[in-house]
Amino acid sequence: MxxxxxxxxxxxxxxxxxxxxxxxxxxxxxxxxxxxxxxxxxxxxxxxxxxxxxxxxxxxxxxxxxxxxxxxxxxxxxxxxxxxxxxxxxxxxxxxxxxxxxxxxxxxxxxxxxxxxxxxxxxxxxxxxxxxxxxxxxxxxxxxxxxxxxxxxxxxxxxxxxxxxxxxxxxxxxxxxxxxxxxxxxxxxxxxxxxxxxxxxxxxxxxxxxxxxxxxxxxxxxxxxxxxxxxxxxxxxxxxxxxxxxxxxxxxxxxxxxxxxSDDNLRRMSELSRFVYEIANISPNRYQPYVGRSAFAHKGGVHAAAVKLNPRAYEHIRPELVGNFRNFPVSDLSGKSNIFLLAQTLGLKPADHDAAVQAAAEKIRELTQNRHQLKEADILQTILSKVKELESQGYQFEEADGSLKLLVFASLGKGKDYFRMLSYRIVDQKVGDIEAPVPEATLRVRVGLNEVHTAALGTGPVDALYNALLKALIRFYPRLVEMRLEDYKVRVLPGATGSTAAKVRVFIESRDAHDRWGSVGVSHDIIEASWLALVDSINYKLYKDEHPSLGVAS
Structure with missing residues (x-):
């Protein structure tokens, strides 16, 4: 060849x-x-x-x-x-x-x-x-x-x-x-x-x-x-x-x-496309050939009926060959993308939707300790429903692998909260026209039975909040010193009543000496969205260090 x-x-x-x-x-x-x-x-x-x-x-x-x-x-x-x-x-x-x-x-x-x-x-x-x-x-x-x-x-x-x-x-x-x-x-x-x-x-x-x-x-x-x-x-x-x-x-x-x-890498074309869109902070073109969300969408009744009988009737290739999925808008077949996303999160590379469902269920059965009381099919549906719910709120998990893995393992009964926020306050003081603003974050968190109250400055409000959080946690989790925030991106999600009412999605990329991972937060408030992403990023670092046998490292 x-x-x-x-x-x-x-x-x-x-x-x-x-x-x-x-x-x-x-x-x-x-x-x-x-x-x-x-x-x-x-x-x-x-x-x-x-x-x-x-x-x-x-x-x-x-x-x-x-x-x-x-x-x-x-x-x-x-x-x-x-x-x-x-x-x-x-x-x-x-x-x-x-x-x-x-x-x-x-x-x-x-x-x-x-x-x-x-x-x-x-x-x-x-x-x-x-x-x-x-x-x-x-x-x-x-x-x-x-x-x-x-x-x-x-x-x-x-x-x-x-x-x-x-x-x-x-x-x-x-x-x-x-x-x-x-x-x-x-x-x-x-x-x-x-x-x-x-x-x-x-x-x-x-x-x-x-x-x-x-x-x-x-x-x-x-x-x-x-x-x-x-x-x-x-x-x-x-x-x-x-x-x-x-x-x-x-x-x-x-x-x-x-x-x-290779054929295996060809099946990652859609993943590659979405990855670059997300890194560049640009909304994907859903109508893009091969890899777009609508590339294999069949909305018309005649088309949808024909494709259900024989996909070749209205598709030039099988979508799974490029890692995409067939979509019938407002139908019982929606959510296949989440199946593939979940399978990839669990370290699986299925060739098609049916294989993805089976592989994910088997992996969940392997990871679930209490097999008699928890059915893998029920857990699978619970995870997918949660992912779909969050996506409807503006979340995207393609590059937020840390957030998604935390969600998956929490659903498997293997989650853990390493700390809990009690309150935070951020003051951004601006003096004169020349000097840059000086943000200060004050934070109260609970770690086990301990309540910690800290404050820190930063080059921006989110940086100040991150510094205060690390200052509070480092005495309990010294390995956080290895962690670095590599990137921070904000995307405004369109709102029904105009941009001022829109939500924002914050994506944070973090790393340590061994791995790199992403986390995501969504809110109408940019600070809260940032906080949610920061929490997931730190929790993921702590979780993967504590549970290396679960394969959560990136």
């Missing part, structure tokens, strides 16, 4: 989308998730562009990404400097990334009006840049920027830029449809011309989506024999976005029958 390698650029090209930004911690988490899915190349950013991308390449070396390779992205060297004296170009080597991808000009318009040099000098720059990098990296890719526009303007010159890249030692020539407006028929025609000129050269495709053709153009390129596909999770990217890997990967695997990720 022919293999197609997937090159993800969510951490670089994806972040050029409006309203899509990632912190360093966000980028690390997404890189870890991409490696778990089996993505071959993970582009971490442009190390010469900003400090955050530079820091990413230093930090990511501390993580095991299995067989995934980190790629650094950059441009060919400056037209007026050799590569060894171009500080931005040198950042590619400083990053120590095993893979480097550099882009160069393919379109004579860009060479003359953007790069402002001669056509011949541009060819020299491409060759010299690649030749300089080649001995220092494991793999070297050349992104031929605006190649399809360049080919239509001057076919011979565009092909000469690829010759220059091969002369410099490029391991793959990635043809970039940068403006995103080319029709598939034209993309096919141009790729065939490249293949006729360079029959032995490995080719890749990097498509944008300005004409809604990014996925189609990428799959057409694969059908022609292209061996590398670049794109982003959920199609995030500049302007209208990049080609969407959440559609491309199922297309390659299920439609073209080619190897790109």
């Amino acid at each position: 022919r293999r197609v390698k997937i090159y993800d650029t969510t951490l670089r090209d994806g972040t050029q989308a409006e309203y899509f930004s990632l912190s360093l911690a966000d980028k690390i988490r997404i890189a870890e998730k991409l490696s778990q899915i089996g993505i071959h190349y993970i582009e971490g950013g442009w190390p010469g562009a900003n400090p955050r991308d530079r820091d990413f390449f230093g930090e990511i070396r501390n993580y095991n990404l299995d067989s995934s390779l980190i790629a650094a992205f950059g441009s060919t060297h400056h037209k007026d400097r050799p590569p060894e004296s171009d500080p931005v170009f040198q950042e590619l080597l400083i990053s120590q990334a095993p893979v480097v991808t550099i882009f160069g000009k393919s379109w004579n318009l860009h060479v003359k009006e953007v790069l402002r040099t001669t056509l011949e000098r541009n060819l020299e720059i491409i060759t010299h840049s690649l030749r300089y990098l080649k001995p220092h990296v494991q793999e070297l890719f050349y992104d031929a920027e605006h190649f399809f526009d360049g080919f239509q303007a001057d076919p011979e010159y565009a092909l000469k830029t690829l010759e220059a890249a091969l002369a410099g030692g490029a391991d793959c020539l990635v043809l970039c449809e940068t403006n995103g407006g080319a029709l598939t028929s034209k993309v096919v025609e141009i790729i065939k011309a490249v293949q006729a000129r360079f029959p032995e050269a490995p080719l890749g495709i990097h498509a944008h989506n300005d004409g809604e053709m990014g996925v189609a153009n990428s799959l057409a390129a694969v059908e022609l024999g292209v061996s590398q596909v670049q794109g982003t999770v959920n199609g995030f990217g500049e302007r209208c976005g990049n080609a969407n890997l959440c559609s491309i990967i199922p297309g390659i695997r299920l439609k073209l029958g080619l190897d790109c990720v």
Whole structure:
């Protein structure tokens, strides 16, 4: 079976989308998730562009990404400097990334009006840049920027830029449809011309989506024999976005029958999609193909009746192949997503809904000590009902694994309250126009028979509350000193009477030396929502340290 390698650029090209930004911690988490899915190349950013991308390449070396390779992205060297004296170009080597991808000009318009040099000098720059990098990296890719526009303007010159890249030692020539407006028929025609000129050269495709053709153009390129596909999770990217890997990967695997990720990892496509949406604090597109909540929803009576008899009547694939689920709105089949979520929480990876129900019930039977009095089916239904109830209030558990596991184990009779809040008060004092506010949290909690009263300052009201809580608990639970809050996100949930009456959902990511976990809280009050998430985060840390045999660690 022919293999197609997937090159993800969510951490670089994806972040050029409006309203899509990632912190360093966000980028690390997404890189870890991409490696778990089996993505071959993970582009971490442009190390010469900003400090955050530079820091990413230093930090990511501390993580095991299995067989995934980190790629650094950059441009060919400056037209007026050799590569060894171009500080931005040198950042590619400083990053120590095993893979480097550099882009160069393919379109004579860009060479003359953007790069402002001669056509011949541009060819020299491409060759010299690649030749300089080649001995220092494991793999070297050349992104031929605006190649399809360049080919239509001057076919011979565009092909000469690829010759220059091969002369410099490029391991793959990635043809970039940068403006995103080319029709598939034209993309096919141009790729065939490249293949006729360079029959032995490995080719890749990097498509944008300005004409809604990014996925189609990428799959057409694969059908022609292209061996590398670049794109982003959920199609995030500049302007209208990049080609969407959440559609491309199922297309390659299920439609073209080619190897790109394993079947097990393909079943995690929906999980990957939701993960990136949640980390980016963006509401998921429920109508997204393959992975959206409505991708396999059958509301019409005729459709629903036909699908119940034979799903093939109105579905192009089985939803469980990509980790999604069939949904009949307002029907007895709602809640299948919660079944899969629960199964994953218990460490299970079922292939379909029936397998998920059976596996979850068996796991609950295994974990439940009092088997005669507690029936696993009843407990399963209780857990699912609770999750659905909380989801109706605005909770989401895809990334709040700590909160969900606490709920599950409490339902199994294995929960524990390590402390109880009696009261808290937060004063945010502001003096003058220049000085920043100084928040102070006062807190009373009960730990066993002990009542503790503490106060603490913080850089914000939630930080002050967290500091006061740690100050109260650390004497009873010294291992809390290992815990760190890595991220804090707030999302406003639309309310029926306008945004001022809306609830907020707070997501907190925490870690210690061994694990990383998420917790969630929802309330009309942002402080209370934060408190709920903080409590779950700390309780999860204490619970997993006390019960390692239950497998609650992330």
